[in-house]
Amino acid sequence: MFKCKNILIVIWYCFLATAVHAQVTKLNVLSYELTLEPDIQTQSVKGSLKVQFEVEGDTKKVTFDAGTLNIDKVSGANLLSFSKVGSELELALSTSNESPYEVTIEYSGNPKKGLLFNANLNQAHTVYFTDHWMVCNSNPSDRASFSLNLLLPKGMQSVASGKSLGIEERAEKTLHKWHQAYETPSYTYGFVIGSFKATAEQIGDVKLNYYSSELEPKALKKVFVETPNILKFFEEKSGIQYVQDSYSQVLIGDNYQEMSGLSVLSKAYPTFVFKDSSEIHLTSHELAHQWWGNMITCEDFGHFWLNEAFAVYMSSAFSEYKFGDKKYQSDISIYKSIYDDIVKRGKDRSLVFKTWMPSRLNRNVIYYKGAYVLHLLREKVGDELFWKGIQSYSIKYFGKSVKTDDFKVAMENATGLNLDTFFDRWVYNKL
Incomplete structure (x- = not known):
């Protein structure tokens, strides 16, 4: 019974130490253009970042997140001064009638998290904490386009957010160019570098790429054999086609x-997959985030369940579609058992946090209680109205930031039902 739990539970560890970012600012980033030179052996980075942004009203100071990075230089037409205060880069600006502002930030450092290096395998990859390898605004409601140029040793491969614009040969290195034209929060930006075995398949307009430093292409395709079906399933349930022309999965x-x-x-x-071909929750969970999380994003981390509970639940919904009701009910029983344990220990609480602090308990609440609550909502309104509501909500808020009441209203409009009592009981813990 708990095999699924053991697989699913690892999802929180990648975000377990995330701190609440209480940034209160009038900053709206429009675009990031980053040239980054990571050095795997020294576990360091050098970056040159051009940022275009707007500020509301007559704000004279803006703050970016910069982790432990060293700020070497900042330049810009309306820049008066800059300073690094703790983990934040503060910029003092002169009043400008022109919009947007634009600054270029030169920085360096040895990221303690967010960018993981493996010198033995000559690999590196990002895991959340974007501000530890790139100066950015970490607020999840701030969405921007992203261009990434990776300066790498010759012969190294890269996979990154956006579309590959090719590789430019330099004297001793190569410049790998990537560009994401549509806007997402900065925590969704990332890349992988190293040497990999790879295979791909074309599904309609989307190229699916699979990478591993160990598995041969035939085995890789076996690991990700359900990815095309998962992609189509989420497109159908959301009513929205996958937004990029490729999707990559890297082991x-x-x-x-x-x-x-x-x-x-x-x-x-x-x-896990070779032992039991139905244990593909992690493939479907991460792919679900391409809709619920990356493109329909919690306005702040107090509403984080709208990212994570949706991904957990959608992975089980796909399992139901692919493997039948028995598999789905097995998943739901696991989520319920986790929730029952929370209740037994007197730790039940609202899915919406006034102040989000990561912990195992809080993760169990938003991931597994949240997924169980979505199941109960489906039971209450029935399959047809539930999926009608999910699609209506997804289409309305695709590419936008959301809070819990947005989801509630969308479900009420789609079902014609008053869901006050349900949300007060199961989401807000008022009853």
Whole structure:
């Protein structure tokens, strides 16, 4: 019974230490253009970042997140001064009638998290904590386009958010160019570098790429054999086609993490799939985030369940579609058992957090209680109205930030039902 739980539970570890970012600012980033030179052997980065942004009203100071990065230089037409205060880069600006503002930030550092290096395998990959390898605004409601130029040793491969614009040969290195034209939050940006075995398949307009430093192409396709079906299932349930022309899955390291246009999955993941072909929750969970999370994003991490409970539940909905009701009910019984344990210990609480602090308990609440609540909502309104509501909500808020009441109203409008009592009981814990 708990085999599924053991697989699913690893999802929180990739985001377990995320701190609440209480940034209150009038900052709206429009675009990031980053040239980054990662050095795997020294576990360091050098970056040159051009940021275009707007500020509301007559704000004279804006703050970016910069982790432990060293800020070497900042330049811009309306820049008065800059300073690094703790983990934040503060910029003092002069009043400008022109919009947007534009600054260029030169930085360097040895990321303590967010960018994981493996010197033995000559690999590196990102895992959340974007501000530890790139200066950015970490607020999940701030969406921007993203261009990434990776300066890498010759012969190295790269996979990154956005579309590949090719490789430019330099004297001693190569410049790998990537561009994401549509806007997503900065925590969704990422990349993988190294040497990999790879295979791909074309599903309609989407190219699916699979990478591993260990598995041969035939085995890789076996690990990800359900990806085309999962993609089509989520397109149908959301009513929205996958937004990019490619989706990449990379077996690397020990983490499971969605990013815009790609996911990393632990190199140990194939052992689960080869042992039981129905244990594909991590493939479907991370792919679900390409809709619920990356493109329909919680306004702040107090509403984080709208990202994670949806991904957990949608992975089980696909299992129901593919493997039948018995598999789905097995998943739901696991989520319920986790929730029952929370209740037994007197720790039940609202799915909406006034102040989000990561912990195992809080993760169990938003991931598994949240998924169980979606199941109960489906039971209450019936299959047809539930999926009608999910599709209506997804279409309305695709590419936008959401809070819990947005989801509630969307479901009420689609079903014609008043859901006050249900949300007060199961979502807000008022009853």
